[in-house]
Amino acid sequence: SRTKSLCSFMSLLLVSTDLTPEEQEELANIRRRKEELLADIQRLKDEIAEVTNEIENLGSTEERKNMQRNKQVAMGRKKFNMDPKKGIQFLIENELLKNTQEDIAQFLYKGEGLNKTAIGDYLGERDDFNIKVLHAFVELHEFTDLNLVQALRQFLWSFRLPGEAQKIDRMMEAFAQRYCQCNPGVFQSTDTCYVLSFAIIMLNTSLHNPNVKDKPTVERFILMNRGINDGGDLPEELLRNLYDSIKNEPFKIPEDDGNDLTHTFFNPDREGWLLKLGGRVKTWKRRWFILTDNCLYYFEYTTDKEPRGIIPLENLSIREVEDSKKPNCFELYIPDNKDQFIKACKTEADGRVVEGNHTFYRISAPTPEEKDEWMKCIKAAISRDPFYEMLAARKKKVSSTKKH
Numbered sequence: 499s500r501t502k503s504l505c506s507f508m509s510l511l512l513v514s515t516d517l518t519p520e521e522q523e524e525l526a527n528i529r530r531r532k533e534e535l536l537a538d539i540q541r542l543k544d545e546i547a548e549v550t551n552e553i554e555n556l557g558s559t560e561e562r563k564n565m566q567r568n569k570q571v572a573m574g575r576k577k578f579n580m581d582p583k584k585g586i587q588f589l590i591e592n593e594l595l596k597n598t599q600e601d602i603a604q605f606l607y608k609g610e611g612l613n614k615t616a617i618g619d620y621l622g623e624r625d626d627f628n629i630k631v632l633h634a635f636v637e638l639h640e641f642t643d644l645n646l647v648q649a650l651r652q653f654l655w656s657f658r659l660p661g662e663a664q665k666i667d668r669m670m671e672a673f674a675q676r677y678c679q680c681n682p683g684v685f686q687s688t689d690t691c692y693v694l695s696f697a698i699i700m701l702n703t704s705l706h707n708p709n710v711k712d713k714p715t716v717e718r719f720i721l722m723n724r725g726i727n728d729g730g731d732l733p734e735e736l737l738r739n740l741y742d743s744i745k746n747e748p749f750k751i752p753e754d755d756g757n758d759l760t761h762t763f764f765n766p767d768r769e770g771w772l773l774k775l776g777g778r779v780k781t782w783k784r785r786w787f788i789l790t791d792n793c794l795y796y797f798e799y800t801t802d803k804e805p806r807g808i809i810p811l812e813n814l815s816i817r818e819v820e821d822s823k824k825p826n827c828f829e830l831y832i833p834d835n836k837d838q839f840i841k842a843c844k845t846e847a848d849g850r851v852v853e854g855n856h857t858f859y860r861i862s863a864p865t866p867e868e869k870d871e872w873m874k875c876i877k878a879a880i881s882r883d884p885f886y887e888m889l890a891a892r893k894k895k896v897s898s899t900k901k902h
Contacts, residue, residue, distance in 0.1 A: 570594055572611070579613040582620035599627065603634035607656065617657040622665025629668065636672045641680040645736075646691070647698060647743040649677050654749055661791060670695055686728035689896045693726045696889055698740060699749075706748040709853075716741045726896050766790040768875040773824060773862040777855040782824060782862065789872075792879050794830075807844035809859060811880045814840065816873055824862035826869035830876070831858040 517525065570592050578585025586602060589595035595605055606617050621632045639656070641649040653673050659666055674691035678684070685691045701719055704710050714722075720737045768789045773782045774796060785796040785806065792812065795805040814830050821827040832838050842854035863869035 567594065575611040578620075579616050582616045583623075585616075586620070599630040599634040602631050603638060606631070606635055607638045609656065614656075614658045615660075618660045618669075619665075621657060622660045622662065622669055624664065624668070632669065632672050636676045639676060641677050643681070645739065645743070646677065646684075646694060647740050649673075649680075650695060650698060651749060685732075686730070687896065689892055690727045690732075693889070693893050693896060694723060694732070694740075697723055698744060701741065702744050702749050705745055726893060728896055767879060768872065770868065770872075771864070772796075772872070775824075775860040775862075787861075787872075789875055789879060794876065794879075804845065807842065807854065809840065809842045809854070811876065812841075814880055816876050816880065818869075818873065819860065821860065821862065826863040826866050827860055828863070828869060828873050829858045829860050 571589070571594055574585055574589040574592070574594060576585075577588050586595065589605075590597045595601055606612065606620065609617060620628060621635055623629075635656075636653075639649075639653055641652070644652070650673075659669065670692055671688070674688040674695060677691050678688050685694070697719070701714060704712075704714050716738055719741045720734055723737060724731055726732065766788045768787075770787060771784060772787045774785050775782055785798065786800045786802075788795045788797070788805075792810065794809040794811060796807045796809075797805050809830065811830075813832070815833045817829055817831070819827050819829050830840065832840060837857060840854060840856050840859065842856065842859075843851055844854050845851055861872075863872055
C-alpha cells in the first residue's frame with residue numbers, strides 16, 4: 499500500500515507541482531515511512547551480516563580446534579613410537595586420551611600411526627597398570643570359533659612380540675586366558691593353550707626359516723606335544739590341522755613404518771667408537787657401537803641406518819684381555835665352549851646378511867676408563883635367556899598332572 503501511495507503521488511508530481519497542504523503532509527508521511535522502511539531493511543541486513551560472521555567465525559574456530567587437536571594427536575603418536583609411556587602421558591595431559599585401561603587399550607588396538615614394536619613393549623611392561631591395559635587389549639580380540647593358529651595370527655598381527663622373556667610370558671599368558679574364555683572346552687587348562695601356542699610359534703620358525711635345515715615332520719610335532727593337556731594327549735586330528743595350517747601359510751610379521759631402528763637406538767645404554775678385531779681376517783676396524791636391548795650393534799658410520807653387525811648378549815661372558823697390538827682390550831665369549839661360534843650376524847659388502855664367524859669378539863677401547871665403563875654396561879646387559887626354562891617348567895607342570 500505504501501508503494502501504491504508513492505506511485506500515485508509521483509504521478510501527481512508529474513502533473514503539477516502545486517500541492518495542497520494535505521498533499522504536502524501526505525508526501526511527508528510517505529517520506530518518513532520510506533526512511534523507516536529503509537532503516538528496517540538496513541537493520542535486517544546488519545543482523546544477517548552479524549549472524550553470518552558469527553557462523554563463519556564459529557566454523558573457523560572449530561576448524562582451528564580440530565587442526566590443533568590432530569596436530570597434537572600426531573605428536574602424541576610420534577612420542578609413543580619413541581617412548582611409549584611418555585607418548586601415553588602426553589596424550590592424557592592434553593585430554594586426547596582418558597587415563598583408563600579401556601581407553602588406552604582401544605588406542606593401541608586401533609594402532610593408527612603406531613609402531614607395532616612400541617605397542618608390544620608397552621603391553622609387556624610389568625607395571626600393574628600396563629598389565630591391566632594388556633588384559634583390556636586382549637579382551638578386544640574375538641577368538642570365538644577360531645582354531646589356535648587362526649587366533650594366534652590375529653593376535654600376533656596387532657603388535658610385535660618383544661624380545662624379553664618375561665614380557666613374552668605375560669602376553670602369551672593373557673592370550674591363553676582369552677582364547678580359553680572364548681572357546682571353553684577346547685583345552686583342559688590355560689597352561690595347555692600356553693604351551694601349545696609356543697609350540698606353534700617355534701614350529702613356524704622351524705618350517706619357514708631357511709637357516710633351519712632339519713624341518714620337523716607332523717609326527718615329530720605330535721610327539722613333542724604329548725601329555726600337555728593336563729597330563730593327557732590332545733586329539734591327533736587337532737595337532738595335524740594346526741601343523742598343516744602353519745606349513746601352508748607362515749605367520750605374517752607386521753611391518754612397521756620404518757621407525758624400528760629409530761625406536762631401538764633412540765635411548766641406548768651406551769654408544770661410542772671402538773676397535774673390533776675381525777673374525778676370519780684378523781684386522782682391526784673402527785666401528786660405532788650401540789648397546790641397547792641386551793644386544794651390541796655396530797655400524798661403519800654414525801649416520802648408517804642399518805647396523806653392520808648384531809651381537810645378542812644372551813648367554814655370553816665378558817673378560818679383560820691383554821693384546822700386544824692394541825691397549826684397553828676386552829672379549830665377549832661363550833663360557834665353557836671354546837670352538838663354538840657366537841650367535842650373531844653381520845651384513846656383507848654386497849648387502850647379504852650372514853651368520854657371524856667369531857668364537858670370541860675382541861674389542862679395544864680408546865682409554866682404560868672407557869674400557870671399564872663399556873665392560874660394566876655390557877656385563878649388566880648380559881643375561882641368560884630364561885624363556886626356555888619358563889616354558890620347560892610350564893610343560894613339566896601340565897605333564898605332572900597326569901601322575902597325580
